[in-house]
Amino acid sequence: MRPTPSCRAPLAVLVSLTLAGCGEVAESFARTVDATYSPSSVTVFAGSSEQVTLTVTCADGALDTAFGRLNVEIKIDPDNTLPASITTSVSGDVSVVDGFYRIPCRTPTSTPNLSTATLEITLVASTAASSGSYVVPTLVRVEPLTADDESRDSTIVELGLEVVPASGAFGTELLANPSFELPTLGSGLPTAIGGWKGDLTSGVQTENGIAPHEGSRMLRFVATGSVGSTNTVASQQWQIVNTNAYTTALAGQAYHLEGSVWVNRIDAGVSTDRRFDVRLLAFDGPITDFATRFAAATWLEAQTASVDSVSDTWQLLSVSLTPPAGTTYVVMEIYAFEDVVNDSDGTEFAGHYADDASLVFVAD
Ligand SMILES: [Ca+2]
Ligand SMILES: [Ca+2]
Ligand SMILES: [Ca+2]
Structure with a gap:
């Protein structure tokens, strides 16, 4: 399922696509990139780790240039707001350029001209991590055409992170959406944590x-x-x-x-x-x-x-x-x-x- 792009005003004249689900303000998806975390928040015990998936959605035409198709670039915690006791890593064969993870965005979606890319991210809380709520900001942008160029488009997506002391393993609710106050995640067998x-x-x-x-x-x-x-x-x-x-x-x-x-x-x-x-x-x-x-x-x-x-x-x-x-x-x-x-x-x-x-x- 493709994540629903946010309904935001265009930053530049890029593409115009009709989307369902955003109401009257959403006649067009004028961004080149958007991104969502799944799940949108996680609990990690001090001394443990948890994996999440970042899905980037891209407008195809806006990535194509005379020099080839641009990639998307991802920088987790770009302003170093997280304490040193909380670290992240990614799995798979991902190139790193100037501190950005660079990946192609070309997995087709059911919507014409929209593609996606995914990045599996592991969050690690060391035994020194303080308990509490954190936000993991993540900058997602289009690869600049040249090193001196501005990116064509960028967005910030936030992951909620709850660090719990190791001793809190007993009695902590392990289920997401335990009381069904939120919708379930759709049909079929789940492939990840985060809900029913x-x-x-x-x-x-x-x-x-x-x-x-x-x-x-x-x-x-x-x-x-x-x-x-x-x-x-x-x-x-x-x-x-x-x-x-x-x-x-x-x-x-x-x-x-x-x-x-x-x-x-x-x-x-x-x-x-x-x-x-x-x-x-x-x-x-x-x-x-x-x-x-x-x-x-x-x-x-x-x-x-x-x-x-x-x-x-x-x-x-x-x-x-x-x-x-x-x-x-x-x-x-x-x-x-x-x-x-x-x-x-x-x-x-x-x-x-x-x-x-x-x-x-x-x-x-
Ligand atoms: Ca309920
Ligand atoms: Ca039956
Ligand atoms: Ca029956």
């Missing part, structure tokens, strides 16, 4: 006589497919947690993970499905392998809890898992299950909700 992803759901306020368990919004399970009803029986949401980031903080201690989620559903008659499940799945290897590993059911360990729910009642589903040696990430999976009638079209779930999830490390 999966089958068709919606974020709703009080409806059908059921109020959220916490906050003002809750998750509604809509269908077992990513776009609608199918002959399958589980409407699933997954979230990846990078437990590897806590290795240093948890070294030498005995612990397990406790996951939980509240579930509720209406009574729409005898055909109303009743079952909800939560699973914790531990994996080794890189997070980007999750879809493959999940499809092959090659997790290191899984723990499941299930409930035959009572209507119009919030019920807590809890599950615990001790990550086996070698675990690098854990996935929390929640789902509503068609245990009464497997509809293959039409309405699969009459009114089935989840809210107020949690995943924490607990000392044994």
